[in-house]
Amino acid sequence: MTPNPWIENLPVYEPGRPIEEVARELGFNLDEIIKVASNENELGPSPKAVAAMTAAAREMHRYPDGGCFYLKTKLAARLGTGAGNLAFGAGSNELIEFLGHIFLSPQTNMVVSDGSFAVYRLVAALFNSRAIVAPMKNFGHDLDAMIAAITPETRLIVVCNPNNPTGTALAPDALDRFIEKVPPHVLAVFDEAYFEYPPDAMRADLLKHVRAGRENVLLLRTFSKIYGLAGLRIGYAIGHERIIAALNRVRQPFNVGAMSAAAAAAALDDDAHLADSSRVNFAGLRFFEKNLPQIAGGLEYVPSFANFILVKTGRGREVFNTLQKRKIIVRPMDGYKLPDWIRITIGTEAQNTAVLAALREVLA
Template sequence: MKPNKWIETVPVYEPGKPIEEVARELGFDDIAEIIKVASNENELGPSPKAMKAMAVSAKEMHRYPDGGCFYLKDKLAGQLGVQPQNLLFGNGSNELIEFLGHVYLGPGTNLVMSECAFVVYRLIAMLFNAKIVAAPMQKFTHDLDAMLAAVTPETRMVIICNPNNPTGTAVTPAKIKAFLKKLPVHVLAVFDEAYFEFMPDAAKPDMIKEIQKGRENVIVLRTFSKAYGLAGLRIGYAVGHEKLIGLLNRVRQPFNVNSMALAAAFAALDDDKHLEKTRKTVFQGLELFARELPKIGNGLGMVPSVANFFLVKTGNGRKVFGELQKRKVIVRPMDGYGLPEWIRITVGTPAQNRAVLAALKEIL
């Protein structure tokens, strides 16, 4: 048997341990006491409307899902002001990144990203044996000029994670406008907006407008995993030109999105109350950390964030991660991203945030 040679070089994604296992290893009895703020999930939980819809859909689980996502597509298209044919759903937005790989990447091509951006872009490029060109950042923020300078005739796409995971920073609408003016037409600009809903309204770029105008080399990726609190269901979407969506649709399995996810996402789109509560909780949490972190130790530096997480410089991030874990707080160490002195913390409920701060104070 001869595998595709490059597959052996693709690193296996290392998932975190289940919370129950961490609790068992550390000898904690009650997992409810553990604060997991490591994966940028919504600590308020799913929308209550979505949970009701899931319970109803459970009775229909003997059926295959609606492979065309007809109703959800129709509703979301109405909300975004696009046509249903501008939308495609994926098993999480991660799957959509893979679809992009299928359509655009291969040997001899490259993908431009920032040096410290969402790790899945690298994995997908490697999966399709494409080269990764990592552009330098400025103050933990995508440097769009550096990304443009990195484009070559072999570049198939530039991925802008906006806001960026793991740094929490965003590029301004003005910078994006200038970038798009200069971007060669052979390159697809992918805007990964997994954390879009957390941005203050004034900072939000309107990338959907580009698609409404008929622009062919822009695609926007969003997800129900973060602000909508549905990460476990795996559903995200792409918004793009009809032609582009048509290509991505060719590499999609017939039933890539499950029925419960469709029902929950449909209901979640009507739950403004939950979305607003989520946003407010995150805004207030970020303010609390910005106020309190400088008071800890010699003053902890935090990268200002417009997402539901932030980076904080603690010194030896892996050690601090271990110490926090002993205090029932799970964060994400950042050495894997080349930031060994930093950890990433997801904003939680007010009580969780206070507990995280108390644990950090104890350690530092």
């Protein structure tokens, strides 16, 4: 029995630690723990989504509609695209893997940025392909360096905007210019997991490229972040019909559960939940930006356009461990070659206050 040799050494993604695991390990009650490690929405899901899940629960003996017809029709109407421009995955992570199935092999490569979401590189490794890593600039993507890194073998170039884990966002007109420079043999993938968070002026409308029929632009979005449905695993791709058809060919027939599709469709109707989530997040970001410079001799942070903030505490892994003993789970960043930094998800006002107080004590 011999697994494919590149699988033996495949690096494994280190997710935010689950509340249950930390509670078990350190003997805490579940409800004492504040988890601000995975960029989840601390307001929870929309009540409309919860009601849709409850209703869908009675039909769970049925396989789902693999094409997510109802959700797709609704989303297409909202986005102003055709239904043929949308494909769904068990989280946007699954769609990233599907792109690997379609485009990656030992003969091809993908271009990514240093200091960006780790899953892209892991997917390249999964297909025994190669990730060409362009350097970061000011904690964000250096779009020119990424274009310069493209080779004839490149099939994907991935831009995460806003970027996880740094929270930076690229100016919309810079992204439009970037798209013009991506050659036709390369698919420009924009991971927009945090699309809903930036203020309007910084929210790039890349949908117009898809609506204009551009073949080599694909957007990835998710219901895991502002919609508060991470546990359901549902995300979507918006792109040219040809790429969407390929995504639909490589997916398993029932890759998205019926409860997930029903909840996602209901969540789309809850503008109030979206507005609340956005408002609470914006206030939380301003709270950290105001207070971080006031503690531990002035903590450096990267201004963020997402629902998390990267903070330079020094010895990030140690700070993570110490905070965990105080029932707070953050994310150490040594895996991203940022050993002096931690990433904190923006929570509710009470959570943010508790996290800042703990940080102040731990770093005193």
